Amino acid sequence: MPAPDASSRPRKVNRLGLTPSDYKGKPSTLCKGCGHDAISSQLIRAFFESDVRPHQVAKLSGIGCSSKTPAYFLNHSHGFNAVHGRMPSVATGAVLANRRLVAVGVSGDGDTASIGIGQFVHLVRRNLPLIYIVENNGVYGLTKGQFSATADENAALRSGEVNRLPNIDLCGMAIELGATYVARSFAGDPKQLVALLRGALAHNGIAVIDILSPCVTFNNHAGSTKSYTWGKDNEEPIHILDFVPAMDQIEVEYEEGTDQEVQLHDGSWVRLRKLERGYDPTDRRAAQELVLEANEKNLFLTGLLYLDTSKRTFLDSLELCDEPLALLSEDQLRPPPEILDEVVASYR
Amino acid sequence: MSNKTALAEEVAPSEIESEPERIVNDLAIQVATVNGSGSQSSNLVLLRALFRMGIPVGGKNLFPSNIAGLPTWFTIRANRDGWVARKRNVDYLVALNPQTAVRDVESLSPGSAVVYEEGLRLERRRDDLVFYPAPFQELAAEVTREVRLRKLLANMIYVGLLGELLSIEVEEIFGAIESQFRSKKAAVELNRRAVEIGIRHAREELVKRDPFTLERMDRNRGKILIDGNAAAALGAMFGGASVATWYPITPSSSVVEQLTGFLKRYRKGPDGKATYAVVQAEDELAAVGMALAAGWAGARAMTATSGPGISLMSEFVGLGYYAEIPLVIWNIQRVGPSTGLPTRTAQGDILSTYALSHGDTKHVCLLPASTRECFEFGWRAFDLAERLQTPVFVLSDLDLGMNIWATEPFEYPDRPMDRGKVLTREDLERLGGTFQRYADVDGDAIPYRTLPGTEHPGAAYFTRGSGHDESAEYTESEEAYVRIMTRLDRKFETARDMVPPPVVDQAETPSPLGIIGFGSSDPAIEEARNRLREDAAIEMDYLRPRALPLSPSVLDFITSHQRVVVLDQNRDGQMLQLLRAEYGDRIPPGVLRSLRHYSGHPMDAQTIVDYVTEMEIGAA
Numbered sequence: 001m002p003a004p005d006a007s008s009r010p011r012k013v014n015r016l017g018l019t020p021s022d023y024k025g026k027p028s029t030l031c032k033g034c035g036h037d038a039i040s041s042q043l044i045r046a047f048f049e050s051d052v053r054p055h056q057v058a059k060l061s062g063i064g065c066s067s068k069t070p071a072y073f074l075n076h077s078h079g080f081n082a083v084h085g086r087m088p089s090v091a092t093g094a095v096l097a098n099r100r101l102v103a104v105g106v107s108g109d110g111d112t113a114s115i116g117i118g119q120f121v122h123l124v125r126r127n128l129p130l131i132y133i134v135e136n137n138g139v140y141g142l143t144k145g146q147f148s149a150t151a152d153e154n155a156a157l158r159s160g161e162v163n164r165l166p167n168i169d170l171c172g173m174a175i176e177l178g179a180t181y182v183a184r185s186f187a188g189d190p191k192q193l194v195a196l197l198r199g200a201l202a203h204n205g206i207a208v209i210d211i212l213s214p215c216v217t218f219n220n221h222a223g224s225t226k227s228y229t230w231g232k233d234n235e236e237p238i239h240i241l242d243f244v245p246a247m248d249q250i251e252v253e254y255e256e257g258t259d260q261e262v263q264l265h266d267g268s269w270v271r272l273r274k275l276e277r278g279y280d281p282t283d284r285r286a287a288q289e290l291v292l293e294a295n296e297k298n299l300f301l302t303g304l305l306y307l308d309t310s311k312r313t314f315l316d317s318l319e320l321c322d323e324p325l326a327l328l329s330e331d332q333l334r335p336p337p338e339i340l341d342e343v344v345a346s347y348r
Numbered sequence: 349m350s351n352k353t354a355l356a357e358e359v360a361p362s363e364i365e366s367e368p369e370r371i372v373n374d375l376a377i378q379v380a381t382v383n384g385s386g387s388q389s390s391n392l393v394l395l396r397a398l399f400r401m402g403i404p405v406g407g408k409n410l411f412p413s414n415i416a417g418l419p420t421w422f423t424i425r426a427n428r429d430g431w432v433a434r435k436r437n438v439d440y441l442v443a444l445n446p447q448t449a450v451r452d453v454e455s456l457s458p459g460s461a462v463v464y465e466e467g468l469r470l471e472r473r474r475d476d477l478v479f480y481p482a483p484f485q486e487l488a489a490e491v492t493r494e495v496r497l498r499k500l501l502a503n504m505i506y507v508g509l510l511g512e513l514l515s516i517e518v519e520e521i522f523g524a525i526e527s528q529f530r531s532k533k534a535a536v537e538l539n540r541r542a543v544e545i546g547i548r549h550a551r552e553e554l555v556k557r558d559p560f561t562l563e564r565m566d567r568n569r570g571k572i573l574i575d576g577n578a579a580a581a582l583g584a585m586f587g588g589a590s591v592a593t594w595y596p597i598t599p600s601s602s603v604v605e606q607l608t609g610f611l612k613r614y615r616k617g618p619d620g621k622a623t624y625a626v627v628q629a630e631d632e633l634a635a636v637g638m639a640l641a642a643g644w645a646g647a648r649a650m651t652a653t654s655g656p657g658i659s660l661m662s663e664f665v666g667l668g669y670y671a672e673i674p675l676v677i678w679n680i681q682r683v684g685p686s687t688g689l690p691t692r693t694a695q696g697d698i699l700s701t702y703a704l705s706h707g708d709t710k711h712v713c714l715l716p717a718s719t720r721e722c723f724e725f726g727w728r729a730f731d732l733a734e735r736l737q738t739p740v741f742v743l744s745d746l747d748l749g750m751n752i753w754a755t756e757p758f759e760y761p762d763r764p765m766d767r768g769k770v771l772t773r774e775d776l777e778r779l780g781g782t783f784q785r786y787a788d789v790d791g792d793a794i795p796y797r798t799l800p801g802t803e804h805p806g807a808a809y810f811t812r813g814s815g816h817d818e819s820a821e822y823t824e825s826e827e828a829y830v831r832i833m834t835r836l837d838r839k840f841e842t843a844r845d846m847v848p849p850p851v852v853d854q855a856e857t858p859s860p861l862g863i864i865g866f867g868s869s870d871p872a873i874e875e876a877r878n879r880l881r882e883d884a885a886i887e888m889d890y891l892r893p894r895a896l897p898l899s900p901s902v903l904d905f906i907t908s909h910q911r912v913v914v915l916d917q918n919r920d921g922q923m924l925q926l927l928r929a930e931y932g933d934r935i936p937p938g939v940l941r942s943l944r945h946y947s948g949h950p951m952d953a954q955t956i957v958d959y960v961t962e963m964e965i966g967a968a
Contacts, residue, residue, distance in 0.1 A: 018850070051804075054805075054808070055801060055802060055803050055804065055805070055807060055808065056801060058645070058800045058801075060641075062805040069811055070810070071822070073806065076805045076807075076808050077800075077808050078798075078799075078800035078801075078807075078808050078809065078810075078811070079808070079809075079810040079812075080641065080644060080810075080811040080812075081810065081811065081812040081813070081814070082637065082641070082664075082667060082813065083637075083663050083664060083667055083813060086633060086634070086637045086664070087635075088628065088634070088636025088637075089633065089634040089635075089638045089640075090637050090640070091591065091641070092593075092627070092634075092637075092638045092641070092644045093591065093637060093638035093639060093641030093642035093643075093644070093647075094641040094644065094800065096591050096625040096638065096642050096644065096647065097591055097625065097641070097642040097643075097644075097645035097646055097647035097649070098645045098646065098647075098800060098801050099588070100801060101645070101801055102799055116628060118631065118634075119634055119637075120629065121630075122629070122630040124632065129761055129879075140798075153513045155624075166861070186530065202824070237940065239496065239544060271918065276966060318622060318625050318627075319620075319622050320621060320622055320625060321617045321619070321621040321622060322619075323621050323622065324620070324646075324801065325590040325591060325624065325625060325647045326590070326642075326645050326646030326647045326799055326801075327646065328588075328590060328623055329587065330764060330765050332617065332623050332624065333588030333589075333590060333615075333648065333765070334588050334761070334765065335584055335585065335586065335614045335615065339614050340582075340586065340760050341757075343610065343614075344572055344757040345757060346576045346754070347573055347578075348570035348572055348573075
């Protein structure tokens with residue numbers, strides 16, 4: 001990593017000896033106040049706090065404002081800003097080639113719920129190990145403010161145009177399709193978001209995090225159901241969620257008021273404290289009912305909606321070798337001449 | 349039929365009546381059935397029996413886009429001189445499909461023979477053919493009582509009938525049955541009995557009245573029978589394919605299906621785990637997206653598709669070109685436009701594949717003409733893609749890919765894999781920790797890349813399909829755009845010197861006439877050249893491009909001939925257009941002649957002979 005800071009000021013470092021600035025990206029070119037930048041900040045924080053080695057990370061995206069953001073975090077990670085709606089296939093290919101990569105995909109509501117819905121569906125179905133972030137603002141920003149498929153029914157654009165079509169709930173779809181880590185959050189709730197991101201980093205399988213990320217330019221007005229104000233006024237966390245890293249677990253005493261703990265793939269835990277709802281995120285039917293209820297009542301319920309730590313991943317089902325395919329040697333890739341003779345003989 | 353004439357001339361006139369003309373090892377057999385009736389096994393047994401007799405042979409399946417119930421024709425051409433391209437005339441028809449029998453019989457040349465289900469009463473249709481009726485179902489009933497099996501075995505009856513009528517060695521038929529059904533003992537037994545019953549019926553009930561016969565030769569020593577898609581798959585495995593992502597589409601599906609079979613058998617590590625990933629994607633967009641990203645991350649990545657899939661892959665391919673990512677795409681061409689004729693062959697995607705995607709794009713395309721080249725290009729395509737950091741296409745077609753060809757065995761790759769310009773952690777340390785992803789360091793216009801996961805803080809870069817500079821940073825600068833695009837153009841010139849050169853066959857004394865043809869046209873061109881030479885004393889030099897971009901030698905070939913026929917299996921003369929676009933007015937006016945064949949049938953020699961004969965007589 002970059003040379004240590006020469007200043008004598010005490011610095012915050014993680015277990016790798018890296019500072020938060022080692023996880024930063026290029027300066028953002030998005031509108032000032034964009035929800036996406038808030039999410040990038042929490043990604044930086046989560047990767048830093050979870051001691052992720054930046055070179056092991058691959059950042060994938062499609063097209064749109066959200067898809068630009070991988071340039072704005074983790075400068076020392078490879079990034080791939082691909083084509084519109086196709087981040088899932090790009091993420092799949094990258095992970096197939098190198099299973100050791102920590103893959104994080106950033107998409108938007110247009111990129112996922114419209115042009116990319118087919119790839120989203122099949123990605124989730126495969127349970128590919130990937131953090132799939134939807135920066136959801138209900139509009140197309142880069143093309144200047146058209147409705148997207150996650151816009152709520154009867155929501156209005158600044159121009160007064162009203163959306164008459166029902167929204168697509170990506171969390172509901174993800175649960176239906178077999179996703180194993182499904183969360184909804186808010187760019188204006190950094191504490192919850194960073195815990196969800198760290199949980200996703202510890203999870204082995206697809207983690208879909210649908211984040212209300214207001215578009216300050218095209219969808220932040222009164223009448224919008226994707227604005228900061230609407231989010232702040234309406235957010236209802238279903239629980240208080242803490243992420244407890246594996247190494248901390250032995251040191252940390254059971255905390256008073258904890259209702260549920262679920263251990264994740266890497267040995268860390270998510271610790272949940274109930275609020276008004278007595279909600280168990282490992283119950284798939286309950287998760288589906290919760291999403292239905294939220295949609296019917298237009299509630300903005302946030303938190304970890306669903307978690308399944310038992311399902312096998314796409315890589316398991318392919319029975320891939322442990323070594324990344326991209327790093328296999330010629331000896332491993334090209335069978336010897338005797339094999340060619342054997343195959344040829346079978347065609348005689 | 350030049351061979352017939354030649355033979356007839358050798359025989360003294362007085363002998364003709366006493367000893368009828370014999371045509372040895374030169375015929376086309378066509379089996380007309382209904383698809384889904386199980387005739388494919390019988391056809392393959394027949395083909396393999398002839399192959400085992402050492403006779404040059406090839407098999408072509410003309411099938412419908414359907415699972416069961418529509419007409420299908422399987423043609424076997426045996427030719428002592430090795431000409432196994434499609435032959436327009438059928439000499440021996442096996443008519444088992446009531447839907448097409450009348451038309452099939454009407455299309456035959458006088459003197460041809462017809463083996464047929466006697467219930468069809470085809471003998472009434474013509475008096476200039478030789479008819480061999482047989483009660484197929486009845487004969488099959490002797491083999492088994494089970495109705496379903498009886499239907500299948502009726503097909504093996506005609507193998508026996510043909511065996512007797514054409515003097516096919518019965519041991520070779522049995523050998524072919526064993527090879528076809530391998531370990532299934534019961535199936536081998538039933539099929540042998542069906543063949544025996546066919547032979548018995550021919551001996552007892554039929555009198556041989558046609559001139560066609562087969563005799564053992566020794567032309568297949570060491571050879572194998574294989575389809576181009578199997579050869580492609582095998583080549584890909586020996587090229588180290590590690591990620592293959594695909595979506596089923598005729599006629600390319602059998603590339604990845606057969607690849608999967610080979611990989612399962614031969615590409616497991618010591619722990620039994622796969623050193624490959626094959627993924628059937630949700631569509632061609634995802635298939636190519638996965639493959640492209642796998643190539644980006646360092647795998648030897650490929651996909652296989654056909655026309656409609658190529659259209660869908662267009663956007664990602666442009667990204668691969670501009671962001672410079674290795675990837676191999678097999679295009680097993682079929683007849684377009686649109687859905688077209690999905691089970692017929694064409695070379696109709698040359699232009700669209702060469703320039704696939706929006707903006708200025710051009711791609712390396714390999715043009716295999718044989719199963720051997722399918723194998724060779726199967727592994728070489730990965731070397732080229734990784735060396736050049738770009739998508740590389742291999743344009744095969746249905747005729748080459750799905751039909752069965754006799755060939756010399758394939759040669760093991762003669763060089764180690766070329767993984768291209770990849771910087772490792774050690775390289776980066778040596779370089780002081782920095783590199784520019786899109787800089788031309790070596791003057792060959794090929795930049796260096798790093799793979800995700802490289803443990804060095806300087807390894808990372810940001811890949812994008814938007815405007816970028818040498819450091820892979822986003823930019824809308826016109827200078828940077830022009831620089832990168834100009835370098836990509838120069839990289840294509842580097843590719844021009846790396847791709848397989850054309851195969852040129854010229855007469856010792858320069859001929860004024862030449863032909864340029866590629867891919868699956870090759871066997872028909874060679875046959876046509878031979879016939880023009882022997883029957884009309886016309887020498888036709890031949891250049892066969894094996895890749896795009898075209899080698900400079902193509903222009904040399906054109907300018908050193910007065911007339912050059914450009915043979916395309918498409919309506920618009922796509923190779924001709926490409927030559928004109930490439931060479932412009934460096935081609936003297938009037939030299940290029942366009943011969944276009946686009947019926948969906950494989951190329952045949954007669955079409956070329958007719959065209960050239962007329963052209964040359966007119967020119968004389």
